[in-house]
Amino acid sequence: MLPQHRVGRLRQLLATDPRTNLLDVQLRITGNRVFIAGRVESDSLRAAVEQVVREALPPEMQVVNNLSVTAYVP
Incomplete structure (x- = not known):
């Protein structure tokens, strides 16, 4: 699968x-x-x-989670 197709699939899964x-x-x-x-x-x-992304990838792919946690401010 091409990288851009895989990114599209991952975005869909996360959504x-x-x-x-x-x-986002x-x-x-x-x-x-x-x-x-x-x-x-x-x-x-x-x-x-990270878990959703890992579940969708073949085992040989690595996930680098650079997400930052920010408190929700209404």
Whole structure:
């Protein structure tokens, strides 16, 4: 699968998975690594994003989770 297709699939999964429901993270694939960047509201959401991405990738791909956690301010 081409990297841009894989990124599209991961974005779709993150948007539709009930653990995440996120559209607002950046994904980049370089070689066998997937880089996740952006901001989320909690450590548990940060971990859930990584888990959803890991579940969708073949085992030889690595996930680099660069998400930062920022408190929600209404």
